[in-house]
Amino acid sequence: MKLYSYFRSSAAYRVRIALNLKGLPYETVAVHLLRQGGEQLLPEYRRLNPTALVPTLVDGDLVLGQSMAILEYLEETHPQPPLLPPDAAGRARVRAIAQTIACDIHPLDNLRVLKYLKHEMKVSEENKNAWYKHWVEVGLASVEAMLAGHPATGDFCHGDRPGFADLCLVPQVANARRFDCDLSGMPTIVRIEGRCLELDAFRQAAPANQPDAE
Amino acid sequence: MKLYSYFRSSAAYRVRIALNLKGLPYETVAVHLLRQGGEQLLPEYRRLNPTALVPTLVDGDLVLGQSMAILEYLEETHPQPPLLPPDAAGRARVRAIAQTIACDIHPLDNLRVLKYLKHEMKVSEENKNAWYKHWVEVGLASVEAMLAGHPATGDFCHGDRPGFADLCLVPQVANARRFDCDLSGMPTIVRIEGRCLELDAFRQAAPANQPDAE
Structure with missing residues (x-):
């Protein structure tokens, strides 16, 4: 492939x-x-x-x-x-967490969007950064609420194996850190991120470890 | 339910x-x-x-x-x-078309985003409308390119039965029309939309036919 x-x-x-x-x-x-x-x-x-x-x-x-x-x-x-749980309700939960990141956070902070804000809408650097943080923080707060205290949350977003939700979460949290977003109210997310990053599969996929990294 | x-x-x-x-x-x-x-x-x-x-x-x-x-x-x-084709490659194609709408168009033109542009970023009505049209037109042009001339495109986005791609497409095109977006370069999309709207399942789901319609 x-x-x-x-x-x-x-x-x-x-x-x-x-x-x-x-x-x-x-x-x-x-x-x-x-x-x-x-x-x-x-x-x-x-x-x-x-x-x-x-x-x-x-x-x-x-x-x-x-x-x-x-x-x-x-x-x-x-x-x-498997990267999805065996039961339909579990799969639905994992996909909903993944889509909250893939639909509600990431598309708003994509490079082409930031470029449009800057070049077409003449938005200031400060407002552009506020935009970025806003959607990350709102979106991750929703994810934290979906995870915290939910009986299906385990070492990972769903139980004790990594899956779709985790592999959407870790890259989004990496971006959040890069842009200095506030993760202080998100202990479950930070804990799960830490657990994921113990795994080679996650670490080797990180931006810094890619052949095109700068 | x-x-x-x-x-x-x-x-x-x-x-x-x-x-x-x-x-x-x-x-x-x-x-x-x-x-x-x-x-x-x-x-x-x-x-x-x-x-x-x-x-x-x-x-x-x-x-x-x-x-x-x-x-x-x-x-x-x-x-x-079924709303997905029986083969993995077909399902992948349908999901990719659906996600192009669900991830690359809709989140950018969502109500909460338009409100943020207006109230937090003080973007003019004109620029807000230009933003809306831009993402619809860019996104639907991608969808048109995925559909036009592809051997799997049929009466509907994939073959001759409606599925995930069609049920994402029709609401997005309805929004595009509401905001006066340019669909002139998108004959395949317009043809498929027309075919979908022959079906009761699509027509009865339309905004105007909901109990909370205004």
């Missing part, structure tokens, strides 16, 4: 963790989101992935964008070890 | 279509996003759904937010008629 990835992309980071947890070897193809005005916007990448976003997974004939669709595909085609 | 819904919410609209396609009866509980400063922000709703967003599905003991997680749950617990 080939993964078109950018070291700092948290959507690519999710998929890297999943590939590692499942022990699937892959080749990284670096797409630099800042070079050449954004390599993801070049025609050859757009032909592969019309959304002009990373990641893209290539598996034989299949060319697939959207990290959450990629995760479901990997789970279906390589079910071991 | 109970669905906490707002007639105009396109995320709730997706779930309403899925429930109708599967022939599942449900009770609508209206959550008015504008009344009382937003009924979704009231403590009793937040206890149910900490993200303070609609929809929320209640099925017995399960209380579930996030429309895409709800769709997967309905597909697992009520598999007939």
